[in-house]
Amino acid sequence: MHNFIDTVPRSVKRLIYLSVDAVLLPVALFAAFALRYGEFTPWAQVSESWILFPTVLCFGMAANILLGFSRVKLSTFGVRDIGKAALIAIAMTVVSICTCYILDLATPRSVPLIFGILLFLGTMGSRLTGRALLQVLYDHGHERRPVAIYGAGSAGNQLASALGRSKIKPIVFVDDNPSLHGVIMGGLPVCDPEKLKSLIEKGKIESVILATPSATEEQKRRISLKLADLGAEVLSLPSYNEIIAGRGLVESLRQVSPDELLGRDKVDLNLPGVSDVYADKSVFVSGAGGSIGSELCRQVLKHNPRKIVLFEHSEFALYSIDQELRPLAEAAGVEIVATLGSVCDKRRVVRTMQIHQTDIVLHAAAYKHVPLVESNELEGLRNNVLGTRVLANAARELEIERFILISTDKAVRPTNVMGASKRLAELIVQDIDSRSPKTLFSMVRFGNVLGSSGSVIPLFREQIARGGPVTVTHAEVTRYFMTIPEAARLVLIAGTFARGGDVFVLDMGKAVAILDLAKRMIRLSGKTLKCPQNPDGDIEIVVTGLRPGEKLYEELLIGENILNTPHPKIMRAQEGCLSELEVQSAIRDLNQAIESGETARCRSILNHWIEDYHQPQEAKQSG
Template sequence: MVLLVADIFLVPIAMYFAHVLRYGTAFPMEWISADWPIWLIALAVSPFVVVFCRLPWIKLSTLDFRGALRIAAAAGILAIVASLASYALSIGSPRSIPGIFAVSFFALSFFGRVIATLCLQRIAGTRRGTPVAIFGAGAAGIQLSSALRQSPEVEPVCFVDDDPSYRGLNIAGLRVHSRDQLKRMVENGQVSRVLIAIPSMDQSGISRIVEDLGELGVEIQVLPSFVDLISGRSKELKLVAPEALLGREKVNLDLPVVAKSYAGRSVMVTGAGGSIGSELCKQLLECNPERIVLFEQSEFALYEIEAAMRAGAASKNIEVVARLGSVCDRNRVDEVLQAQEVEIILHAAAYKHVPLIEENEVEGARNNILGTRTLALAARAAGIERFILVSTDKAVRPTNIMGATKRLAELVLQDLASRSDKTRFSMVRFGNVLGSSGSVLPLFQKQIRHGGPVTVTHPDVTRFFMTIPEASRLVLLAGAYSKGGDVFVLDMGKPMRIIDIARRMIELSGSTVKSPSNPGGIDVVVTGLRPGEKLYEELLIDDSLLTETPHEMILRAEQEKLSEIMTKRMLKGFEAAVAAADAEEIRKLVMEYASGYHIPDHEAPASVS
């Protein structure tokens, strides 16, 4: 009602300004007295015109281009009414008066709303929210800036974009800066959070941006597209800044030796569609190999990684070859190695989910042990230059079948390394990879998105953590430093408690942890350790066996090995057990050959006969 009355009241004021501007005097009373019928008619129809154009329903704080068009429409209709009245009554008023009246009414109504909004905000004492920078000055970024302006909690202060054509422009009222300018703004306290709004970019590109921005020491969040929000595919802002959860500095693994080791080579990645495998493939693009062979058992995973690789590979003139197959199939492996003239193999194909492999011992042994042996023998026969196995810290004093099978796969390679003249076999061990499939990050994100509870198996469980790019780069570096039979480990700092990561993620998502004083928060529930799960993990049994490499954060370990006779006996036993699908026999063999294997104290011993 206030806005309706105000717009009606502006009609005679706008008409007065029209006469002042037309006749060039501040008091055009003579001409006003001659035109008073036009004034009365315009004032009489103004309530209907204002309501018809729905001017009172334009919210002050969301006045935009569409609102301005509605005000302009009302001004135009009133001007037409004034012109028709002058003509019908033969008043003889100058024809410019209605036009000047329309412009005056529009200016008074539009800018009056702007000034009213500013005054109300000043009276209300609106506090400045958290200053945020929006990474991405495209459509999603513009939509986001418009939405954030309505929130008192945050205040968009600028755009950041890598496109040089945007640099220095003002888009949606915000200036576009470079990454260097963003760094200075963070250092000066002008930006406290960065929101990444590039929904068209793939996860690899987003991860690289997050990794680069992680050095700034501000909170980083990635937004889904508005289409995803509307369709229900995404419920909230997704926190994807693993660096904020690591509890240590990011490891710099960008060394020239990496690119040099793979440039111009034909490299095959097994398990190419997995979390580590797909990142390996994308990082290999930066090394300019001649060919990247994607070897994957899952058709859908192979389709996805091939599609993600095509554009980048084409721009660098790198051949990408997608091949379906299992590492357990010797004929298929031989065919691919020969046809694609493979020189380097990065072996990331493995079953890695601890509870699942604990209940599927036969398939775990078939893929992780016998599959590795099959691939390694094929590599040696084909004269492959380097073979790098992606292993895990769960292979050290394993308490589960998954970890034990990975340790036994290491033993297979160590045995072959001692009898291989050309192929250099190496292994890379690292801890949990944040953001990979089956890791705590996507699980906790999903639980937080649904309002909890967030489940933790034990309050004292600790793990070593690293990011997907760190893990993948370590594998590539291992290939560069390989001498044969090496076990490489990364200095990942101190292990972190899973429950601390859960609480940290809840807080970074904008929520709070449930407590007696905060019953509305997200609850953290302890569910109990799962079969085969340790309270803590280790990278080595004996740290004294470590030696240095050219990179200070990467260490080479000397590990105990089985003799050739013992290795053959072990493999023969697993072949028979897998062929007979004998899970009990596989557990016996694991107990016999996996050094340090034991059933954790929190479990009831499995019956072994």
């Protein structure tokens, strides 16, 4: 039945609403006469004032159409629509009084007043009855998930109204304000957060929605952690700015992102003057379709560059970011150039930079997945080391203004080929900078990026969705985390601080225990941890052992020699470097080993030139 109602054309529904309102006008007027005279059939009195009926019918329908009252959807009937109903009732009361006065009818003055009240009650009653009937039909035909809404403010009330005909059924409001406890809002009771535990244990609540868009990140984190311990799935509304951006409340619901629970606030990376560096410039972004590269393109676009060159070897990745950015760039008057190519192709790189008169290079192209690069070391080194040298040399030869290399914390005392390749890339850039009078070279080093391809967060989500188990390589492994916007913003700011050969790192707070993160994500998904203490739990955590080249913990600095920058959360590392002859020797030997396919020799070269590089035991044996 409900599906049939959904298929009825909107024009037919409007006609039904108009018909109901047309019937209500004379019925309410007749009832007013009946109440005034105390009779069920006051035909004599009505016949003396019959002209009132066609008058209120004509004016009433005109007011209805003028105010668009028949266009109001039952599912969204709210305060504004009640106001329209009241305005129509008042207008009809005035019309009735004026008609009686002008035509000198014998109708008592109280009849128009009673008529207006009855018309308002009838209009409201018909709408609310229809809405209730539709809700009953919807509930009967659909399974709805019972939820509690945390926050009884305006956002919470709007959300409860918007969820009326969705697969989510609001049961109760929860609010920290004691004065609201026991109050009924929008038909739902408001209760103390302390009562949530019993509601969840009794199965009355399956999820909790945070409807506190004005709360700070710290407040949201505190509430989320508290709710996660109750065993219910936690969803969240975005900030007011995100809601204003155009998405509906229901569509904006999302799982609480793990970056909100990492133990620190997001770093404020706003700094005056950053836009001046990128404004009206041609910016070349390598790896433009990747997690970091694509976010760099989005943020560069906000700083009014003249042109953004998207350089990417993956056709699909290039197509995706080009389709996303092109309409935004056209609106901002920025030229977008999508270019397929490899950073190892010197001719392609140089020609592209020349044609588009590149001013700034953001080098984000890299193979970064530790196990894959560990087993494909030749291609990993070719792309990460030789590709970086091609780009950096092209920037120096063409006297490009700035070159920024995106590096990783795995480059610090590396135990895997990926980390060693990025450290060698840093040393190459520092060497080229020492021989570059025009171009300012710099590097940005950060930890794991939340939500990037291959990161632990999406992996945990997928494993939890499949019912587990969640795999952790070691019970004591820790990592530094930052968000993709933080990482991209750091890169852009580093470009403004560069003095030549700099390595910038972000103060990322305390490292996060991956095992604790896995447990939090299980709780936030509404599941329970399966362990010896709780053998009937939903999701088990399995420790698989460290992968080849993986460390228990990562570091951001080589040594303790650091300098401050204009931003309190960004540090400039002072680290050793290789001489030009040493770099040339390392590159020559590495290039020969790659071309001849000598993997053992490649690892030996890394071990010789990279400070504190420890070749994995498995690799030594296989070599």
